[in-house]
Amino acid sequence: MRTRVVAVDRGATLRGAAQALHEASVGTAVIMDGAEVTGILSERDVVRALAGGADPDHAEVGAAMTVQPRYATPGDSLNTAMDTMLAAGIRHLPVLDDGELVGIVSIRDLAEGLTAVDRRP
Numbered sequence: 567m568r569t570r571v572v573a574v575d576r577g578a579t580l581r582g583a584a585q586a587l588h589e590a591s592v593g594t595a596v597i598m599d600g601a602e603v604t605g606i607l608s609e610r611d612v613v614r615a616l617a618g619g620a621d622p623d624h625a626e627v628g629a630a631m632t633v634q635p636r637y638a639t640p641g642d643s644l645n646t647a648m649d650t651m652l653a654a655g656i657r658h659l660p661v662l663d664d665g666e667l668v669g670i671v672s673i674r675d676l677a678e679g680l681t682a683v684d685r686r687p
Contacts, residue, residue, distance in 0.1 A: 567640070567661050567669040573598050574607060576628035580620060583627050584612050594658040596667060597631050603660050603667055605631035637662045638671055644679045647671055 574583045574595040583595055587609065597605035607627050615630035616622060638647045638659040647659055651673060661669040 567638075567671045567675060569669045571596050571660070571667060571670045574627055576605065576626065576631065578627045579623055580612055580615055580625045580627065580630060581622040583607055584622065587612075593672070594670065595627075596660050596670065597627060598667070601666060603635065603637070603662065605633045606635040606658065606660060607631040608656075608658060635660060639663060640668065644676055648673075648676050648680075651676070 570590075572586055572590045572592050572595040574586055574597060576597050576599070578586075587593065587595060594606055594608045596603055597607060605628070607630060611630045611632060615625055620630065636650055636654050636656065636659060638650065638661045640661060640663050642650075650659060651657060657673040659671050660667055661671055
């Protein structure tokens with residue numbers, strides 16, 4: 567899990583969100599309403615919106631984001647997180663602890679974790 571999470575306002579433009587993703591070198595931003603996670607915006611969501619004709623300077627994140635995203639908890643195993651991602655066809659999971667955003671886990675994080683487990687003596 568990574569504790570550095572990019573958050574974007576649902577009213578931000580797709581271009582602004584894409585710039586935030588690029589600057590942070592990440593593939594997903596979490597959309598917050600106060601302390602509540604209300605959505606997630608992935609690179610795929612941005613591409614899908616643009617391919618559908620959205621104007622990157624006017625279309626808002628709220629129209630392209632995934633609402634009510636799946637999530638993990640700090641106590642979830644690598645396998646549980648992986649099963650959730652595979653079942654939903656996604657590559658990132660916000661990590662919530664009692665409803666509070668504490669991080670994000672990516673498919674790459676899980677691959678690295680599983681590889682580390684396999685390399686144990």
